[in-house]
Amino acid sequence: MIRVNAYRCSYCGKLFLTERGCVKHEEKYCNKSPCNIAACYSCKWYKETGQTTTITITGLPPLAGHEHEYEKTVHVNICLKYHNAKMFNSFHASEELIDDAENGGFRIMPTMEEGCLDYKKKENED
Numbered sequence: 001m002i003r004v005n006a007y008r009c010s011y012c013g014k015l016f017l018t019e020r021g022c023v024k025h026e027e028k029y030c031n032k033s034p035c036n037i038a039a040c041y042s043c044k045w046y047k048e049t050g051q052t053t054t055i056t057i058t059g060l061p062p063l064a065g066h067e068h069e070y071e072k073t074v075h076v077n078i079c080l081k082y083h084n085a086k087m088f089n090s091f092h093a094s095e096e097l098i099d100d101a102e103n104g105g106f107r108i109m110p111t112m113e114e115g116c117l118d119y120k121k122k123e124n125e126d
Contacts, residue, residue, distance in 0.1 A: 011032040035112075036111060037091075043116070054071045055071065056070075079107065087109050088102075
C-alpha cells in the first residue's frame, strides 16, 4: 500500500491528486459549487415550460475536425419577473452555444455566487 496526499472538493467531496485539478473542478465542473449553480432554480419567478427549442450553433461540434453549423436542443424555461424572458443555464455550455443562445433571445441564468437583484426564494408548497 502507498500513502498519498490528496485534495478534496469543498462542495461535493470528490478527491483529486493535484491541487490544480481540484481548483479547476471547483471553479468549472462541480455541480454543487455556488459559482456553478443557477440561482433561478430556487427562485419564485422561475417557471419550467416543458418546451424545447433548437439553437443553431456555428463552431466546432464535438468530434468534428472543422467548423460548421449544427443544432442543439435546449429546454425553454422562463423568468416571470422579466416579462417571461427565456432563460438559459450556461453550465457546461460551449462559448459558441452561449453566444448563439443570447443571440436567440435567451438570458443567461445568474449563478448563486453572482446573484440576481430580483431573486426571491421559493416558499415551500407543502
